[in-house]
Amino acid sequence: MxxxxxxxxxxxxxxxxxxxxxxxxxxxxxxxxxxxxxxxxxxxxxxxxxxxxxxxxxxxxxxxxxxxxxxxxxESRTPNPIRPRxxxxxxxxxxxxxxxxxxxxxxxxxxxxxxxxxxxxxxxxxMPESYVQRGDQASIIGGAINFVKELEQQVQVLSTMETKTKGCSSSKPPFSEFFTFPQFKSMEGCCSLGENETQCSSIADIEVTMVENHANLKIRSKRRPKQALKIVAGLHSLCLSVLHLNISTINQIVLYCLSVKVEDDCKLNSVDEIASALHQLLCRIEEESVMN
Amino acid sequence: MxxxxxxxxxxxxxxxxxxxxxxxxxxxxxxxxxxxxxxxxxxxxxxxxxxxxxxxxxxxxxxxxxxxxxxxxxESRTPNPIRPRxxxxxxxxxxxxxxxxxxxxxxxxxxxxxxxxxxxxxxxxxMPESYVQRGDQASIIGGAINFVKELEQQVQVLSTMETKTKGCSSSKPPFSEFFTFPQFKSMEGCCSLGENETQCSSIADIEVTMVENHANLKIRSKRRPKQALKIVAGLHSLCLSVLHLNISTINQIVLYCLSVKVEDDCKLNSVDEIASALHQLLCRIEEESVMN
DNA sequence: TCGAACACGTGGCAGT
DNA sequence: ACTGCCACGTGTTCGA
Structure with missing residues (x-):
């Protein structure tokens, strides 16, 4: 039984x-x-x-x-010494x-x-192929972690877009609800929150999280011509290869969710370093867009 | 070094x-x-x-x-016999x-x-609490499997609803793309597919999948008054406790995605048995709605 | 007392 | 040679 x-x-x-x-x-x-x-x-x-x-x-x-x-x-283990007493x-x-x-x-x-x-x-x-690389056990569940994160993010994006299209406008700026601990945050007052090292940025919210050599990037910024392209190219030149890219747009604000692999020869080793590089990249893009 | x-x-x-x-x-x-x-x-x-x-x-x-x-x-293993030669x-x-x-x-x-x-x-x-029950390793990744499945389903639902609301009507009936191997499939011709035991139903598409004691139910049917309520109650009386319920509606067609726990005292032990019970339940609901 | 779940140390087999 | 990964058998612990 x-x-x-x-x-x-x-x-x-x-x-x-x-x-x-x-x-x-x-x-x-x-x-x-x-x-x-x-x-x-x-x-x-x-x-x-x-x-x-x-x-x-x-x-x-x-x-x-x-x-x-x-x-x-x-190997003879317990070679039966003088047991039977x-x-x-x-x-x-x-x-x-x-x-x-x-x-x-x-x-x-x-x-x-x-x-x-x-x-x-x-x-x-x-899981999609790209989340697993190196089929070993730890990598599998490491990949699952990333994958779950991305999926959760995605349903969040989709479901809020759903409600957004239905017209019920909220008071918060669009997409800002996706950022919990951003490394960079665009102005609008709330810079006085101290103790976590969120920096102020004039151009975008940026949040980077990471597990093993696999990073999740969230960027919220204004729409700019060819911005997505430039971001991908820029990441590539930083030895961050893009596995997945997800773009959501509301009016003139756009949210990029990227999942990237940190290649071995990448110089950036922490979330903050990546965030900073990303910030620089976006500044450059913004400059270029002003040029024209 | x-x-x-x-x-x-x-x-x-x-x-x-x-x-x-x-x-x-x-x-x-x-x-x-x-x-x-x-x-x-x-x-x-x-x-x-x-x-x-x-x-x-x-x-x-x-x-x-x-x-x-x-x-x-x-236990004395290799009790140092005559080694130092x-x-x-x-x-x-x-x-x-x-x-x-x-x-x-x-x-x-x-x-x-x-x-x-x-x-x-x-x-x-x-993962949400309900996916993990019994914090042991296998259960965790078992739960992760279910969770990933549900999330994937959810983004599928959301993303197609997104495109659906944008007016591009496809030729297929709504939600039918979510069913890969349904145990029941509502008429519309394609009953000649043989070899997999899909049965014909007059009222709904039903697909049940399962891992360990955790089942995923998909039901696609017409809207009926209090149907969701009755489904949940019916499942409960079958010793299937509902962990998550997701309802999506297009016009008069509704898709229920449920994640249920198969309790120990549940009489149903296979996906097919659950699907059949579910089918009966829906038939009863349909009858009742015709009554009024 | 039995059973389920873990952590452990170990050998072996691949890659590099 | 060395390193990483895995399966194995074992001891132990916690709950019925």
Whole structure:
């Protein structure tokens, strides 16, 4: 009873990239051999890799041919020194079911890991390619962090644009609600907030956040001719390669949301440095637009 | 030199719950003692828990009282049988730096794990509470999967509503683009698609997907009085508790996107069963609306 | 007491 | 040679 530690296979992966992912509840589905699963062969007791096998039939104390050796790691561990002293009948019993207790522990742990990887693969599969680079575990969930952030931002943008188009004008300037801790903030009085190092800018709000070598840029400024183009080019010359760009416009105000990769040869190493560079860039663009 | 097995602390976590998460690139920040870090004390070589300490001062070959035991597992492993045979001077040298090589390995590995947990915490912190239930690792990324799915759906809905409001009417019926593998599909001809078990329905498109005990429901139907209310109530009586509900309407067609938790005492165990129950429910609602 | 979840140290296998 | 990543088996802890 209970005992739902059961592995049954199911076709995940058929829905790669935006498809559907169905799944019976509470189970650890099996990973098909996709990318180099690496698989350190020779388990003593079970092939384990053959798909759709029910494992852990725990309440069967007399299993025929299995479960009688530790992983056997080429090194004699506990080479059985002078143990058998006294009390054999009971100690025997103990030793033997302490053994398959150990076995279930091993199996359970293995399942846990397998399930983790399962989930990670799924998570990876429903992110766009560019968020994952280097398929290792940490990168996957690092990418997920960025991705979730971007999506959240996007729904925020979209939903407020939705209400904006319906005419209910608010008192706040457009898009300003997307900035929580901007490195730069355009005038309009509120520069007296002290203690966080927000600088005043004459031309734009800028906010940069970062995780690992992956940064999120938010820029709110006036519309200017070819501004998006120049921003992308400018970022490129700073060794920040643009992965995603999202532009939202209301009247003459525009919000750029960018997700960029900080290349290895990039000179900028903190959010503040990037923000400053960005600020300079925007100043230059503004100058150019005044020229004409 | 090299040897960047260094842990330095940094204030993550100050931005818990929707704040900003800045981070210098490429480092393994220290986890402050937030929730029960559990910490199996007594490392032989270092406290490790004191914040911001450079560890592994490796090149110190004659450490006083440490470094001569594997994790020490209450069981005598390799109880030093007949090792010291010959060749001491060179073997000595080898043994000693094979030791601190091992130590760096240990430290590196520890950092890797710590960073994983770091990421997991961040990921968890930017999901709404309801997506995470049971803060264990697998649940976190399981929740992330659902969350990402929902967000993606939401931006899809929003962005198409955006274009829809701009008047460019397409030839397809509204919202039908959200269904990839629906369990039920409302008439309009295309029932000849065979091989996937899509059933025909007279009243709605229904698509159910699921991961672990967390299901995503999409329903596209005509507007009916109090329909949303009845759906939620009906789901509740099926032991499906609604976590999120998203309603989008175009003309007389409405799209419900629900994220529900499948409670333990729920009789329905597959996506198809849930879809069928949902279909019945909608039929009943339709009947009732005809009554009046 | 059993079971679930973790952190740990370790070996192995890739890249560089 | 070295570094990073991973799977493994194990000990421990926390909750039923």
């Amino acid at each position: 209970a005992l739902e530690a059961v592995v049954f296979s199911q076709d995940l992966y058929t829905s790669f990239g935006g498809g559907i992912w169905t799944n019976g509840s509470f189970q650890f589905p099996q990973i098909p051999h996709d990318f180099p699963e690496k698989q350190t062969e020779n388990y003593p007791f079970e092939d384990w890799n053959s798909s759709s096998s029910v494992l852990l039939p725990i309440p069967s104390p007399e299993e025929p041919a299995i479960s009688r050796n530790p992983p056997l790691e080429a 006294k009390r054999r009948p009971k100690s025997r019993k103990n030793k033997e079911d302490i053994e398959n207790q150990r076995m279930t522990h091993i199996a359970v742990e293995r399942n846990r890991r397998k399930q983790m990887n399962e989930y990670l693969s799924v998570l990876r599969s429903l | 090299a040897l960047e097995a260094v842990v330095f602390s940094q204030d993550l976590y100050t931005s818990f719950g929707g704040g900003i998460w800045t981070n210098g690139s490429f480092q393994f920040p220290q986890i402050p003692h937030d929730f029960p870090e559990k910490q199996t004390e007594n490392y032989p070589f270092e406290d490790w828990n004191s914040s911001s300490s450079v560890l592994l001062p490796i090149p110190s070959p004659e450490e006083p009282a440490i470094s001569r035991n594997p994790p020490l597992e209450a 010959k060749r001491r001077p060179k073997s000595r040298k080898n043994k000693e730096d094979i030791e601190n090589q091992r130590m760096t390995h240990i430290a590196v590995e520890r950092n890797r794990r710590k960073q994983m947990n770091e990421y997991l915490s961040v990921l968890r912190s930017l």
